[in-house]
Amino acid sequence: MIRRRKEDERVHVAAELVGNTLVIRLQGELDMHTVEEFKHEAERYLMDKRVKNLVLVLSKTSLIDSSGVGAILGRYRTIKERGGTMIAVGLRPVVKRILKLSGVLNVVETAESERRALARL
Numbered sequence: 001m002i003r004r005r006k007e008d009e010r011v012h013v014a015a016e017l018v019g020n021t022l023v024i025r026l027q028g029e030l031d032m033h034t035v036e037e038f039k040h041e042a043e044r045y046l047m048d049k050r051v052k053n054l055v056l057v058l059s060k061t062s063l064i065d066s067s068g069v070g071a072i073l074g075r076y077r078t079i080k081e082r083g084g085t086m087i088a089v090g091l092r093p094v095v096k097r098i099l100k101l102s103g104v105l106n107v108v109e110t111a112e113s114e115r116r117a118l119a120r121l
Contacts, residue, residue, distance in 0.1 A: 011061075013041040020084075021053040021121050022046065023114065027060040030068035038068070042075050052084035055117045056108075059090025069102045076108055085109060087117040 011034035012027040022045045030038055045051055054075060058064075064072075072088075079086045087109045091099065099105050111117035 011037055013038050015041050015045055017045060017048075017051065018055075018118060020050055021055055021118065022051045023055045023057065023118075025057040025060070029063040029065075030061060030071070031063060031065040032067040035067045035071045039071050039074070042071075046075070046078055049082070052079070052082050053121045054079045054084070054086045055089060055111075055114060055121075056086065057089045057114050058095055059092070061092065061095055064095055064098050066102075069098065069104060072099075072104060072108070076104075080107075085121060087111050087120065089114050089117050 011030055014025045014027075016023050022042070024038075024042060026038065028034065042054075056072065056075075076086045086107075088099065088104075089111050090113065091110060096105075099108070109120075111120065
């Protein structure tokens with residue numbers, strides 16, 4: 001059975017710079033259908049070499065598949081090469097489980113809120 005995607009399942013990506021930290025807020029599903037939008041928006045900001053850290057706000061993210069995990073790890077590598085830190089914020093149980101099983105949480109820090117994540121950096 002093929003599941004049809006509804007328009008409201010699309011990912012919404014909002015990004016902003018806070019000092020030398022890129023804050024990306026994701027809403028919806030980060031999967032093979034939406035990962036390019038996430039990567040494009042992140043890379044647009046990461047072209048600026050002054051960006052050192054990344055806070056990924058996932059409190060409104062309902063699902064991440066393997067392509068989403070790969071995209072997150074790709075941005076993590078960029079941040080790590082710059083000597084920075086990546087923090088995932090507001091993980092829902094299903095998203096936390098996916099990130100834990102995939103090993104992402106072995107390298108990416110977590111925080112309860114965006115404010116606390118930014119305070120650590």
